[in-house]
Amino acid sequence: MPRKKKSRKIGQIGTPLAPKTNRKPAPASPKRNKKTLGKPAGTRNNPEQTNSQSKPNKTVKDPRVGSKKPIPLIVDNKPKAKVAKPKFFSPAQELESIEQNERFALLLEKLDSDVALTRDEKAFVNKLTARHQELCDLLGIADEDDSPENSESSAENDLYEQFESIDINKFK
Structure with a gap:
């Protein structure tokens, strides 16, 4: 082979x-159209104007995604702490907790000594005294000042009622 x-x-x-x-x-x-992924560049900052021109009565919706909650620029010195309401199993437990409340006791002492209370303190005292009275009525506890001495015999007769x-x- 050569x-x-x-x-x-x-x-x-x-x-x-x-x-x-x-x-x-x-x-x-x-020609094949390319599949587009997402929106074209600049649509976040430039909302479509065709929709706003065709429907002038409709409110303009902000096209940006994210939280619209305003951020406070000035920090308050008073932190707002949410106090969790304790749940009680019985009215007796709730009544006991009201009677053991230290803040309530201090405010009642201020009231007895004729010291002026702030609006928040007055609201707190009024709320707790009203709840205390409700619980006393519910449990059948009468104030010692209001009840006469003969109420013992009538209370024994009316226990069933x-x-x-x-x-x-x-209680649920």
Whole structure:
């Protein structure tokens, strides 16, 4: 088998093309639309104006995503702490907690000594005294000042009626 000698000349590789003037035009393929991912650049800061022009009565919605809650620029010195309301299993426990409340006791001492209370302190005292009175009425506890001495015998006779009058739904 004869061998060909290597040469540095570049010959034609493959078939030669016809001149451009003689070529047939390639069939025009329909252009494919690229799939777009997301919105075009700048839409966050430039809301669409076509929607606002077509519906002038509708309120303009802010297209930006995120929290609209205003951030306070000035820090208050008074932190607002939410006090969790304790849940009681019985009215007796709630009455006991009201009677053991130190703040309530101090404010009652101020009232007894005729010291002026602030609006918040007055509201707190009024709220707790009203709740204390409700619980005393519910449990059948009468004030010592208001009850006459003969009430012991009448209370013993009416124990069954008091038991019947208690509404159990209030304890749930």
